[in-house]
Amino acid sequence: MKINLFKHQEQALSQTEQFNRVAYYLDMGLGKTFVGSEKMNQLACAMNLLVCQKSKIDDWIEHFQNHYRLTIRDLTNKTDLEDFIRWNEKFKNADAPLIVGIINYDLLFRRKELLDLRHFTLMLDESSMIQNEKAKRTKFILEMQPDNVILLSGTPTSGKYENLYSQAQLLGWKVSKKVFNSQYINWIKVDIGGFPQWIVDDTEPYKNVERLKAKLRQHGAIFMKTEECFELPEQIMIPVMVKTSREYKQFQKKCIVKVKGTNWIEDPAESDFYGTAYKLEDIELIGDTTLTKRLYSRQLCGHYNKEKLQAFADLACSTQDRLIVFYNYTAELDALKKIAESLNKPISEVSGQVKDLCSYENEENSITFIQYQAGAMGLNLQKANKIIYFTLTDKSELFEQSKKRIHRIGQTNTCFYYLMLCEGSVEEDILRTLEMRKDYTDELFEEYEREA
Secondary structure, eight states: OOOOOOHHHHHHHHHTTTOSEEEEEEOTTSOHHHHHHHHHHHHTOSEEEEEEOGGGHHHHHHHHHHHOOSEEEETTSHHHHHHHHHHHHHOOSTTSOOEEEEEEHHHHTTOGGGGGOOSEEEEEETGGGGOOTTSHHHHHHHHOOOSEEEEEOSSSSTTOGGGGHHHHHHTTOOOOHHHHHHHHBOEEEEEETTEEEEEEOSSSOBOOHHHHHHHHHHTTEEEEOHHHHOOOOOEEEEEEEEOOOHHHHHHHHHSEEEEEEEEEOSSOSSOBTTTBOEEEEEEEEEOOSHHHHHHHHHHHTTTTOHHHHHHHHHHHHTOOSOEEEEESOHHHHHHHHHHHHHTTOOEEEESSSOEEOHHHHHOTTOEEEEEHHHHSSSOOOTTOOEEEESSOOSOHHHHHHHHTTTSSTTOOSOEEEEEEEETTSHHHHHHHHHHTTOOOOHHHHHHHHHHO
16 A cells, blocks of 8 residues: 655655664654654564554554554454464564554563564654663563664653663664763762762763764664754743642641642532532642652642632633643543533543543544643644643653644644643742753752742
C-alpha cells in the first residue's frame, strides 16, 4: 500500500537508507510514526517488535491496519504473545510474511521470553523512555539482540544530554560511559549531606554539543525541527491568575490544614459553577514529609481551591470551541467533569484507565480531559486550538510534549494556552522552572519553601 509522505519525511528516510540502526529525532508533529513504520517496512524483517506507551497501543494497531498489509499482535494479550513467539520460531528468513508485535514499556520487561527473540527489528516509540540506565525497562531493552533498531522521539533527552547514552548504545556507537561523560558533560563534585557526589554543572552543563550530534548522525540519527519543515501558527500563552486560598497559606506555615472536600449532590439548597451542586466535608491535610507537603501544596492550588474551579467554569463557559484540559490528579478530574456536565459540554477523557476521544472527534464544543502521563505524548488533537492547564506537571518533557498536541501539522489556527495559576504559590515557581526546560524536583521545592 503506497503512503504519500511529506518531503521532510522522505528526506529522513533517504538520509538513513544505508543504516539498519536509526534514530528519528523529529520534532513533535512531524510524523515520526510514518517515518518509523516506513523504515520498518523497508527493512523487511519478518519479525518486528514495537514498544510504546500503553495509551498508544491502539493508535499503533490502527495505524498498521490502515496503511500496511502485515500481521499484528497485541502482546499485552497472552494468547497474542504466545502466537508471536511461535511465529519467531517458525519463520527464520526475510521472505516470511511480516508480523509486528506491540507492547508497552512497563510490561515489556515482565515478558522474559522476548529476550529469546532473534532476527528481528526493534522499534521504540518515544525512545526518551529509556533515559534511565538503572530502570528495569532500559536494562531489559539493552539485553535484547535485535538485528535492526528504530528509535522515535521528539525529545530524546528532555534537554539532558547525559541521558542519551542508552540510545547511543542501541545505535551501535561503541563508546564507553566514561569517555561519553568526559567528552560531552560538565560534571562537578559537590558535598551533599557530608557525602561527595558528581552532578551536572547547572551554569554550563554540556560541551562539544555539535560534535555529539555529528557522532550521532554518523550512527543513523536524524534531527529535525518543525520550523525547518513547516510554518505553523503562532502560540500564545495566557496566564489566568486566581487568588491563593487562606488554607494554602496556613498549610505553608504549619504543614497542617483542614479543607473542605467537595462531594457532589443532585438536589442542593444552593449551587455554584453554573448549576453544579456540591456539599463540603472537612478533610485534614498533613505535610509531615517533603513528598506529602509538595503533593498537598499542589492540590491546594487545584481541586481544593474553589476560586480556581470557578475560574475554570468561567473559561469553559466562555467558548463553544473544543477545549483540551490537562490535569494531574483523579480528584481534579472528578471536579472538572462535574463542571463540564453542568455546562452540558460533551466530554472525552484520556487517563490511565480510559481512552475515549469520541466527543473530541465529533463535537465542536467538547472538553477533552487529559492526564499528563497518559496523554501528553503522541496524541493528535489539532482539531482543537485551545489548551487549559488546570494544574501544571512538574516534568519538563511532559509540558513541552503537551503543547504540541494541538500545535502540529494540520493546525491552521493560532494556538492558545491558558495557564491557571494561584498567585504567590508553588505553581508560579513550577512554571518558571518549566520555562527553563527543567523538571521541578524535590530540591527545588525545598528551595521554594525556604524562600516562601
